[in-house]
Each structure stands twice: as C-alpha cells, then as structure tokens.
Amino acid sequence: MEENTDQTKWAPKTFFFEAVSGILIFITIALAAIFLSYSVSYLEAIKFDPVIIYGLKAAEYAIFGCDLFLFAVFLFATTKKTYRGL
Amino acid sequence: METTLFSEFKSTFITSAHNYFSPLAKIWSFVCTSSRLETAARLQLDALNKIENKVLNLESQNRDLLGLVRSLQINQKSISLLHADFERINHEAHRIDTRISGNPMKMHSRNIRVKANLAKVRGHHVGSATNSPLQGKGAVRWKKSTKHERDQTS
Numbered sequence: 001m002e003e004n005t006d007q008t009k010w011a012p013k014t015f016f017f018e019a020v021s022g023i024l025i026f027i028t029i030a031l032a033a034i035f036l037s038y039s040v041s042y043l044e045a046i047k048f049d050p051v052i053i054y055g056l057k058a059a060e061y062a063i064f065g066c067d068l069f070l071f072a073v074f075l076f077a078t079t080k081k082t083y084r085g086l
Numbered sequence: 087m088e089t090t091l092f093s094e095f096k097s098t099f100i101t102s103a104h105n106y107f108s109p110l111a112k113i114w115s116f117v118c119t120s121s122r123l124e125t126a127a128r129l130q131l132d133a134l135n136k137i138e139n140k141v142l143n144l145e146s147q148n149r150d151l152l153g154l155v156r157s158l159q160i161n162q163k164s165i166s167l168l169h170a171d172f173e174r175i176n177h178e179a180h181r182i183d184t185r186i187s188g189n190p191m192k193m194h195s196r197n198i199r200v201k202a203n204l205a206k207v208r209g210h211h212v213g214s215a216t217n218s219p220l221q222g223k224g225a226v227r228w229k230k231s232t233k234h235e236r237d238q239t240s
Binding site for chain 1: 094095098099101102103105106107109110
C-alpha cells in the first residue's frame with residue numbers, strides 16, 4: 001500500500017522530468033531546423049543556387065516534421081505511463 | 087537535495103532521450119525486417135515457381151508414359167492375337183503334313199513329275215534353257231520380210 005502511494009507521489013514528478021527532457025530534446029532538434037531556415041533565408045537573399053536552397057528547405061521540413069512526430073509520440077507514451085502510475 | 091534532483095533528472099533525461107528516439111529505431115527495424123521478409127518471400131516465390139514448373143514437366147512426362155503404356159498394351163494384345171493365329175496356322179500345317187503321309191521328298195518328286203508332264207503337253211523340254219517359245223523344239227522362228235511385203239504393209 002505504501003509502495004503504491006510512493007508510485008502515485010512519484011508519477012507527476014517523473015512526468016515533469018520526462019516532459020522537460022522531451023521539450024529540451026525537441027528544442028535541440030528544432031534548433032537545427034531553425035538554423036537551416038535562417039540559412040535558407042540568407043542564401044535566398046544573396047540569390048544562391050535555387051537547387052541547393054530547395055534541398056535545404058526539404059531537409060529543414062524533414063527534420064522539423066520528424067521532430068514533431070517524435071515529440072508527439074513521446075508525449076503520448078509519457079502521458080500513458082503517468083496515467084498508469086496514478 | 088539539489089544534487090539528488092539533478093542526478094535524478096539526468097537519469098530521467100537519458101531514459102527520455104532513449105524513449106524519444108525509440109520510434110525511429112522501431113521504424114528502421116520494421117523497414118529492415120520488411121525488406122528482409124520481402125527478399126525471403128521473393129526467394130520462396132522463385133522456388134515455388136521452379137517447383138511448379140517441375141511438377142508441370144512431371145505431369146506431361148507422366149501423360150506421355152501413360153500413352154506409351156496404353157500403346158504397349160494394345161501392341162501386346164495384337165501380338166497375342168497374332169501368336170494365336172500363328173499357332174492355329176502351324177497346327178493346320180502340321181495336320182496337312184501328317185495327312186500327306188509325312189514325306190516331304192515324295193511331295194517334291196511328285197511336283198517335279200507334274201511340271202514335267204505339263205511341259206510335255208506344251209511341247210517344251212523340261213529343265214533346259216530351251217523352255218522359251220523362241221528356242222528349242224516347236225519354237226517360233228522370226229523370218230525376214232521381203233521388200234514387196236514391206237511395201238504392201240506401208
């Protein structure tokens with residue numbers, strides 16, 4: 001019974017830690033996409049080769065989309081785990 | 087207390103990072119497994135096609151062999167019929183031989199006598215090269231025609 005209460009007490013804390021960790025990882029990966037976006041803007045301003053710009057844009061969208069997908073899956077799994085712990 | 091919290095956060099962060107990227111690993115392993123399964127399925131399909139071709143060949147060979155067996159049976163039947171005919175004819179010949187008192191030389195001499203009598207009736211010598219109607223006794227002679235006869239004919 002006491003162990004169950006401990007689990008219930010620790011579940012929100014674990015969720016908080018995991019959420020913060022997930023957000024940090026999400027931001028870390030999103031930073032790469034943001035850097036790519038800035039690079040694309042800069043390259044467009046200096047009228048760089050459009051093929052490279054399109055490639056960079058595709059990579060930026062792929063990284064950001066993958067990051068979003070992973071973050072959503074991670075949040076869903078963490079929420080499920082916390083709900084079971086409560 | 088802060089150290090404990092930090093260490094706890096650190097361990098949770100490592101676990102979370104692992105959990106964060108685990109879907110990618112799962113997707114990757116799924117893709118790899120799918121490709122491996124596809125390759126294995128393709129190989130099995132090729133093997134099945136080969137086996138199917140072999141089975142079809144064996145079926146056609148079996149059909150040919152059945153046809154051969156049927157024709158052999160028909161041949162065997164006809165051979166047995168021929169054998170029965172041969173036995174019957176042989177038996178008949180043996181019966182005829184025994185009826186003619188069983189002396190072949192006597193039959194031969196009797197045949198020679200019959201031929202000789204026939205030749206006498208026709209007027210030829212027996213057993214010589216003068217059996218032709220153009221030679222020997224009673225031969226038809228060719229006579230050269232005269233000029234008068236040739237003129238009359240033309």
